[in-house]
Amino acid sequence: MRKVLENLQGWASEVFLVDSYSCDDTLDIALEFGVKIIQRSFTGFGDQWNYAVKNLPISCPWVMKIDPDEIITNDLKKSISENIAIANSHICAFSFDRQLYFMSRSLPVRQEVLRVWRNGTCYFPEVLVNEHPIIDGKVLKISGILEHHDSPNLFHWLHKQNNYSSYEAIMSFEKRDLSYQPKLFGNSMERRMWAKLKFYSFPFRYSALFLYYFIFIGCWRSGKVGFIWSRLRCDVMRLVEYKTFEMKYKGKYSLNIETKKCQPDKRVKQVT
Secondary structure (H helix, E strand, O other), rough: OHHHHHHHHOOOOOOOOEEOOOOOOOOHHHHHHHOOEOOOOOHHHHHHHHHHHHHHHOOOOOOEOOOOOOOOHHHHHHHHHHHHHHHOOOEEEEEEEEEEEEOOEEEEEEEEEEEEEEEEEEEEOOOOOOOOOOOOOOEEEEEEEEEEEEEOOHHHHHHEEEEHHHHHHHHOOOOOOOOOOOOOOOHHHHHHHHHHHHHHHHHHHHHHHHHHHHHHOHHHHHHHHHHHHHHHHHHHHHHHHHHHHHHHHOOOOOOOOOOOOOOOOOOOOOOO
């Protein structure tokens, strides 16, 4: 939290935090940096973000979504600022590339993400996890890199993926909609959703997925770190498949997702 707020200091005109009753020093750090905070119970990432974009008193004409494990490079800051200054009324959002860091090493894994939009033009699908913004208007891809430093260590990474895979399994078990409509010949996000929907019907899927990450994407260039990441990504997909099977086999949820929740902090506003 401290690192991301230091990264935003002097660039973002205002910063908001929707806290789900953290038990660590998140609020202490955020208050130190003058962040505007509310506390609200967590029911899903889509629900939490929809509350944020609809109800927070955001005064800026442009909004950016940022996670605590992400760093905005100076080139991206410059690119965002310059494009906002010249954007016509038809441009409603900006996308750019996000690069993955794992075990403190840069991987050749980049993903186009949409993170900046005009205030009032965005909403999120009601998904439990892996939420993506939906924009009513034109999206322009700009230059610059958002760094994604994916967990400080493997213990944290595995703990997070265990929870995320449980959410994914619940969505599959309940046949919930994905973030975007799956389309083989749609845009990059629609194609990604199509592959995600069809993945578990592919033969030799885990071998193919490993080869995709390690060879095609080029994780081999990162040595042992790239090999480990490629294998672990396949393991996460296996967890989703096995957890979904367990739910169908038992006919009910059988997962206990950790949702540790501390007492409300009297220093900040509480909402429902």
